[in-house]
Amino acid sequence: MGSVVLGTRQHALRVIVVDDGSEDQTSDIAKLAGAQVIVHPSNQGKGVALKTGFHAAHDADIIVTLDSDGQHRPEEIPKLLEPILKGEADVVNGSRYLNGNGKETPGYRRMGQNVLDIATNLSSGDLNITDSQSGFRAFAGHTLPIFRFHRKNYTIESEMLIEAANAGLRIKEVEINTTYGEENHHKENPIRHGVSVLVQLLQDMEFNRPLYYFTIPGVILIVIGMLLGVYFFDRYLHGTLNFYPTLGASILVLFGSFMGFTGLILHSVSRMIWRAMGK
Known part of the structure; x- marks a missing residue:
């Protein structure tokens, strides 16, 4: 956590950490590293955490989201900012699989990712996203009113892409690198997690497509x-x-x-x- 905050501060004017009911020293470490910390008394899910973070950063010109577990590399933040700063995109999605990359991803995870990517693209109708579950993204400030944050869990990643596409926002993907380790794994069983996300995507598709x-x-x-x-x-x-x-x-x-x-x-x-x- 501390290294992620310190690295992010090199490329951002403000770093906001949403502590979603953790039971470790996340808040203390983040504060010591120079982040603004917002604490949820209990775990409410990634969707709620993102909603809290976006609300706190409502006056920002660009918002960048990344996971705090070291999976994403803060030094790649400029790659996500560039398309927005050049006026080429409203939302930038960091993709682990662009240009055939992502070979370090465990095979069973990649297979599940492919299914979720297809479901997300079908539900939006206009997307051709290669990494729908990426948490490393950049958003132009004017896009904030588009997102409703209905989903509380990791389905929020697909929901935000679908809402952005339905609103006609320009979405661009850039290639990112990923560091995998035991600390990067979700606490939830990956198969159960993937199935739950897919079911909710299909429910959304009932209305969207x-x-x-x-x-x-x-x-x-x-x-x-x-x-x-x-x-x-x-x-x-x-x-x-x-x-x-x-x-x-x-x-x-x-x-x-x-x-x-x-x-x-x-x-x-x-x-x-x-x-x-x-x-």
Whole structure:
């Protein structure tokens, strides 16, 4: 913690540390290193910690977020600032995997990251992010009102990217390096953590991208049902009646049609809402 604060102070006018209910000496070490410390009496999750930090830095021209466990390198902060200072981006995402990098990431973690990246990109519709779970980011000050901080846990990383994309902000990725060690691992089981984030992303997709959530699966069910129906009808013409399988195929077509129309209706409603909001 102390080295992260000291390194960050070399590239920032102010360093804010949000102590989210830790039981160690985080606050004392951060204060000694010269940081402004805000303490949560109990652990409330990363989303709440980011909300607290953003509120404290509401008057900043640029806000940079990074983890305090030594995973991110403070000396790379200028790389994230540059696109904003040049007027090329509103949000800069530090990516561990840009240009095929990230080979030091454990394989099982990278596989989970790929799934979460795809879900985040689909939910936003306009993103092509290679590291949706990165905590090393830079935000232009004018972007702060965009973020609502609904999610309390690590899903906040994807939520912020989706909100930025939906608001039409310019998002750019820059390559960053990462240091992995035992202290960098989440306390939560990585598989359980990944599944929980994916489930919440899919829940968000239900509202953000109903065509992906409802219509596409519905069309797939319709196609499967129709193919099965043709197969069973052919069997019937050859003297074999498969009543229950045929009924099942019909139910697939009906259920798929219901899902497809639901997605189309929700998509139309969401487009109307976005147009009414001027976005």
